[in-house]
Amino acid sequence: MTSNVYEKVKGIVGEKNISENFFELVNNAIDVFPYELDLEKDSMPFVVVKPGGAEEVSEIFKFANQENIPVYPRGSGTSFTGSARAPRKGIIVSTSRMNCIEIYPEHGFFECGPGAVVNAVDTALAKQGFFLPVYPGSKLVASMGGMMAGNTSGHIIDACIGKPADYVLGLQVVLPTGEILETGSKGLRKPAGTDLTKFFVGNDGLTGIVTRMRMRLVPARERAFGIAYFDSAESVARAVVRMYLEKAPAPLFMEFMDQATTTLGFGHAGLPIPPGCSIFFASLGLSKEIASENNQRLLEVMKKENPVRAEEITDTAEWLKIWTAREVIISSLMQKHDGHFSGPEIVSTLAKLVECIKELEHYSEKDASFEGLPYYLLGHIGALTFHPTLIVPRDWDNDKKRRIVDAEFEVEKEMNLRFGTCGGEWLQFGKRTRFFKERYGEKAFELVRQIKAIFDPKDILSRGILDGL
Numbered sequence: 001m002t003s004n005v006y007e008k009v010k011g012i013v014g015e016k017n018i019s020e021n022f023f024e025l026v027n028n029a030i031d032v033f034p035y036e037l038d039l040e041k042d043s044m045p046f047v048v049v050k051p052g053g054a055e056e057v058s059e060i061f062k063f064a065n066q067e068n069i070p071v072y073p074r075g076s077g078t079s080f081t082g083s084a085r086a087p088r089k090g091i092i093v094s095t096s097r098m099n100c101i102e103i104y105p106e107h108g109f110f111e112c113g114p115g116a117v118v119n120a121v122d123t124a125l126a127k128q129g130f131f132l133p134v135y136p137g138s139k140l141v142a143s144m145g146g147m148m149a150g151n152t153s154g155h156i157i158d159a160c161i162g163k164p165a166d167y168v169l170g171l172q173v174v175l176p177t178g179e180i181l182e183t184g185s186k187g188l189r190k191p192a193g194t195d196l197t198k199f200f201v202g203n204d205g206l207t208g209i210v211t212r213m214r215m216r217l218v219p220a221r222e223r224a225f226g227i228a229y230f231d232s233a234e235s236v237a238r239a240v241v242r243m244y245l246e247k248a249p250a251p252l253f254m255e256f257m258d259q260a261t262t263t264l265g266f267g268h269a270g271l272p273i274p275p276g277c278s279i280f281f282a283s284l285g286l287s288k289e290i291a292s293e294n295n296q297r298l299l300e301v302m303k304k305e306n307p308v309r310a311e312e313i314t315d316t317a318e319w320l321k322i323w324t325a326r327e328v329i330i331s332s333l334m335q336k337h338d339g340h341f342s343g344p345e346i347v348s349t350l351a352k353l354v355e356c357i358k359e360l361e362h363y364s365e366k367d368a369s370f371e372g373l374p375y376y377l378l379g380h381i382g383a384l385t386f387h388p389t390l391i392v393p394r395d396w397d398n399d400k401k402r403r404i405v406d407a408e409f410e411v412e413k414e415m416n417l418r419f420g421t422c423g424g425e426w427l428q429f430g431k432r433t434r435f436f437k438e439r440y441g442e443k444a445f446e447l448v449r450q451i452k453a454i455f456d457p458k459d460i461l462s463r464g465i466l467d468g469l
């Protein structure tokens with residue numbers, strides 16, 4: 001069978017673009033979880049294949065349907081809910097070759113392939129005075145296709161500029177049955193009424209493989225930066241609630257690090273150790289003056305909660321150092337403790353933000369298996385989102401590591417259910433399937449299954465992910 005799969009798919013994409021090399025198979029079947037997948041002979045992928053475009057993806061799907069072989073799309077494998085894992089023996093479709101970036105200012109949009117790396121798109125747009133409304137912490141490696149499957153804008157505060165779906169004008173998608181579909185418009189207005197684009201942006205990789213996307217060009221805006229230090233996490237939460245209640249302009253970014261995280265991150269970046277936990281933000285404006293005014297409004301709000309210090313950062317180099325301290329914080333924590341990152345995505349409501357942050361200060365007590373593990377609290381507090389972070393020792397055995405990840409998703413489930421929220425940046429199935437069923441009910445889950453079956457009657461695409469990991 002394996003050689004049959006290899007030969008058939010090689011015939012579609014050419015020898016250079018297919019591999020059954022052991023390391024490449026393993027590398028493309030795993031993800032960022034601290035525990036490994038049990039890849040035995042009967043679950044190891046047949047091949048990793050790198051199609052050059054929609055026609056080749058279509059041929060792969062037609063072959064997979066004939067042979068009833070699962071197909072797993074793969075961007076950069078950085079997603080956090082297990083959806084980048086291949087739980088069944090199948091064909092891994094890496095999007096890495098479909099990485100074109102084409103900017104059309106005269107049409108007001110850009111197009112790119114799903115394998116284009118977020119940072120490469122952002123950099124190309126910036127050179128022409130535009131801005132990509134997407135910023136995951138993994139932007140140096142994450143792909144546009146992975147971002148599209150999650151409809152995630154990363155660190156960006158939804159209240160400021162929304163989600164990627166708001167900017168997607170149209171898609172080219174290959175359905176799991178092999179048909180190639182075009183959705184949307186080449187105009188700057190998204191279709192009113194029925195627009196099939198909706199079935200593929202935020203599709204959890206379940207309804208089709210996006211092979212090209214068109215997004216509206218967003219002119220770059222001026223930015224102004226601010227930071228405040230508080231002696232308690234609760235005060236930070238109160239300041240954020242105040243920001244919303246006092247109708248201060250929502251910033252593009254608003255990040256929080258507790259005192260231990262701030263101390264470590266700032267220390268690594270060679271910055272003076274700050275007096276407390278930190279909240280730092282970037283405001284947008286059409287001009288520098290407007291951005292700065294917006295920022296001043298936020299600082300005024302922060303000051304009402306008695307920070308130890310709150311100030312505008314006018315030195316861009318200083319801001320970049322602070323931002324980098326946050327961006328590399330997971331690596332800094334892993335290095336310090338010689339372990340792996342593990343953490344869920346807890347989303348609070350506005351009204352319960354203070355309660356939520358207080359509870360998360362005691363996160364380590366939520367499961368006996370967390371006891372004694374290094375613990376740090378950080379998150380995109382402007383979006384009411386926290387990543388309570390545990391560092392799992394590298395030398396623990398696989399089962400022990402897996403128990404931590406499972407317990408963390410249990411805590412995430414329990415808290416997000418209690419708050420009536422849901423993850424706003426990672427995907428919804430895999431490790432989150434149980435949450436989805438409890439949050440939205442069996443009927444909702446059944447509807448998702450039926451929608452998938454309309455697009456994918458033989459359950460070829462991402463088989464096993466919807467059922468949960």
Ligand SMILES: Cc1cc2nc3c(=O)[nH]c(=O)nc-3n(C[C@H](O)[C@H](O)[C@H](O)COP(=O)(O)OP(=O)(O)OC[C@H]3O[C@@H](n4cnc5c(N)ncnc54)[C@H](O)[C@@H]3O)c2cc1C
Pocket residue numbers: 032072073074075076077078079080083084095114135136137138141142143144145146147148149150152153154155204205206208209210211330425426427462
């Ligand atoms: C250090 C670090 C920081 C992170 N920070 C953030 C953050 O701030 N915000 C955030 O939202 N996430 C964050 N993430 C999670 C993750 O990086 C993002 O969600 C990212 O968008 C996933 O992209 P990817 O290319 O790695 O996708 P993958 O993990 O490869 O795939 C994700 C899902 O998309 C599907 N998929 C991939 N390509 C396609 C396609 N073309 N068509 C259909 N389905 C497809 C896959 O099958 C899978 O189900 C972070 C991860 C890491 C490791």
